[in-house]
Amino acid sequence: xxxxxxxxxxxxxxxxxxxxxxxxxxxxxxxxxxxxxxxxxxxxxxxxxxxxxxxxxxxxxxxxxxxxxxxxxxxxxxxxxxxxxxxxxxxxxxxxxxxxxxxxxxxxxxxxxxxxxxxxxxxxxxxx
Numbered sequence: 001x002x003x004x005x006x007x008x009x010x011x012x013x014x015x016x017x018x019x020x021x022x023x024x025x026x027x028x029x030x031x032x033x034x035x036x037x038x039x040x041x042x043x044x045x046x047x048x049x050x051x052x053x054x055x056x057x058x059x060x061x062x063x064x065x066x067x068x069x070x071x072x073x074x075x076x077x078x079x080x081x082x083x084x085x086x087x088x089x090x091x092x093x094x095x096x097x098x099x100x101x102x103x104x105x106x107x108x109x110x111x112x113x114x115x116x117x118x119x120x121x122x123x124x125x126x127x128x
């Protein structure tokens with residue numbers, strides 16, 4: 001088995017066995033990674049790489065937005081609005097090649113990831 005095949009199997013197994021809270025953190029980790037690479041690629045003049053990473057980040061945010069049940073938590077509508085703002089910023093960043101907008105969204109994504117990571121840790125510690 002090749003190294004890439006082993007890596008793919010590991011990722012597949014990790015995703016299929018992770019609890020829901022950990023899956024959410026994994027999505028945010030990927031979102032932040034995509035935004036970091038997009039910003040670096042844009043700075044290096046690699047617009048195709050930057051564009052594909054921004055697009056993938058948008059897909060993640062759209063999935064997070066689509067699966068958010070705003071009726072079960074009073075903060076849900078606010079989070080939905082933040083997701084929409086982040087998506088719009090990334091569209092504008094991609095069109096204009098604006099690294100500052102990518103970095104703004106990355107800052108929000110990092111804060112959200114850290115908050116969800118802490119929540120996932122607390123849920124795990126409580127044995128849920």
